[in-house]
Amino acid sequence: MGTSSGWRRRTRVRRTWRTRPRKEPTTATVPDRPLLRTGDGQLPHFIYFVLSRDVVTLVKSILFHRRNPLHFHFITDTVANQILSNLFQSWMVPSVQVSFYDADELKSEVSWIPNKHYSGIYGLMKLTLTKALPSDLSKVIVLDTDITFATDIAELWAIFKKFTEKQVIGLVENQSDWYLGNLWKNHKPWPALGRGFNTGVILLYLERLRRIGWEQMWRLTAERELMNMLSTSLADQDIFNAFIKQNPVLVHQLPCFWNVQLSDHTRSEQCYTEVSDLKVIHWNSPKKLRVKNKHVEFFRNLYLTFLEYDGNLLRRELFGCPSQQLQVALEELDEDDQCYEFRRERITVHRVHLYFLQYEYTPTDDDTDVTLVAQLSMDRLQMLEAICKHWEGPISLALYMSDAEAQQFLRYAQASEVLKNRKNVGYHIVYKEGQFYPVNLVRNVALRNVNTPYVFLTDVDFLPMYGLYEYLRKSIVQLDMANTKKALVVPAFETLRYRLSFPKSKAELLSMLDMGTLYTFRYHVWTKGHAPTDYAKWRTATTPYKVEWEADFEPYVVVRRDCPEYDQRFVGFGWNKVSHIMELDAQEYDLVVLPNAFMIHMPHAPSFDISKFRSSPSYRYCLTTLKDEFHQDLSRKYGSAALKYLTAQRNI
Structure with missing residues (x-):
């Protein structure tokens, strides 16, 4: 599964030096023990583009609700890799795997596409996933980082079972009028099916996408439309929508509560009756928490809850099997020792x-x-x-x-x-x-x-x-x-x-x-x-x-x-x-x-x-x-x- 507001906001860390890029993904697993599988025999997978503090808030909301093992995939530069790999290793969340892939090796795949969106080149990298991710990875959920989960993400993963044999992409309809072309005079959006689809939450059936030649298909779509449009306005979302307009049979429309879009010009309030019905809240506006919505205080409070939530509480064991390494270290301590608390502190791992x-x-x-x-x-x-x-x-x-x-x-x-x-x-x-x-x-x-x-x-x-x-x-x-x-x-x-x-x-x-x-x-x-x-x-x-x-x-x-x-x-x-x-x-x-x-x-x-x-x-x-x-x-x-x-x- 994955995200992209990380892609929209390149990591807030930059250095002038670079280490040699990794050719293979590096993986940090916490803890080192067998992981349970979901019903279809696959571990749920999540993908993130570039990193910022926002990704931590998103991850907290996912971990808070989850009841299954998870695997997060991050496409990052060297520095972002350092930040997140260190964070996850020190976080020690049970039954979570984390893999990293080098964004610099993928830039050439999309750098030829002119893009006016504030996300820059990182806003196009979702297009590269069939190439970037391991060939034996068959399905992923892709997420923007400006998202907050209000339910167990396994419910979203289960929707893959509802795909027809031809469907390869699951998306929620766009909740603004952008692709209808009526926002202002001479507004000319990229082609889309009806209102189009928002790519903040995507179910990608990678195995099927590779089978139909996704890489060649999206490239041909982009080349064709760029002859007329000259550049993308909404980054990958424009290309996904142009592709779907030509191939509507390939899309599975998700219920809108899986991507309630909170920009100022959306119809998000028509998507739900009660706020308790919501599954995913998407702050898809540069204004983020300052958008206008009659329930914006509820949404803001939910976001702030996870922003300040004690991440140590997410270290709880899902299956009652504590980390073997920590367990051994604890057993070596004498609880009757007058200085037990001092010695206990020495083996505490701080995030x-x-x-x-x-x-x-x-x-x-x-x-x-x-x-x-x-x-x-x-x-x-x-x-x-x-x-x-x-x-x-x-x-x-x-x-x-x-x-x-x-x-x-x-x-x-x-x-x-x-x-x-x-x-x-x-x-x-x-x-x-x-x-x-x-x-x-x-x-x-x-x-x-x-x-x-x-x-x-x-x-x-x-x-x-x-x-x-x-x-x-x-x-x-x-x-x-x-x-x-x-x-x-x-x-x-x-x-x-x-x-x-x-x-x-x-x-x-x-x-x-x-x-x-x-x-x-x-x-x-x-x-x-x-x-x-x-x-x-x-x-x-x-x-x-x-x-x-x-x-x-x-x-x-x-x-x-x-x-x-x-x-x-x-x-x-x-x-x-x-x-x-x-x-x-x-x-x-x-x-x-x-x-x-x-x-x-x-x-x-x-x-x-x-x-x-x-x-x-x-x-x-x-x-x-x-x-x-x-x-x-x-x-x-x-x-x-x-x-x-x-x-x-x-x-x-």
């Missing part, structure tokens, strides 16, 4: 939606580019605009949010002039699950999706000094980081004032330190965290200087992208950065403090996790237990060189 907003990045020529990497939740959104003003380089942000919060963030970003105009910020949603904030897992999502050779590992509640991006790029060259293992330390400071006149130079910062407007970071509550930076030396330093690791050191650093990832056993508050710096030291990274760099922590309310750390003896006990286990793992990994960490810990 991840990469590049939630449009992203564009062009690599620099000198291989010195550096990405600011951070993570955040809803209570830190207010920092984003300020960070974008202080840092002009690329940014990779992982946001820990619920489905509803992700939509609030989307509205916030779309309303911000600063964020709207920054395309080199990659926003990656890690969806909430469990009782802990998986801070290091979220950091790793941001770190893995960096495109530059170097990363600046920071926290979102810090503002970098103005010009830090260019200063770091110059330092990367001067300190030969391409050929040495260095972690460049950016000294951290803090203010207790919500309104701060941000220092424009080191000299101005030192003056503010002396006046008590600024302080060295955490000097009054956690001195050990940054004391090895040696702020006294930094005051007069004019060249970079090396410092030694000390227990509990947790500076903010610039390193190569291939640095160790954060240890994901640490969740919530405590030791999440300390453990990372310790592993950098174990791998013999030199810690080098930059003499003319600084960052300032802005005040905010304490997080829920730090409050839990302060109030719960059990929490603190488990954190100590995790520290001990981390030390043991470090010793096994790095041998006797790691003994100093255990010794240092015992001397604290």
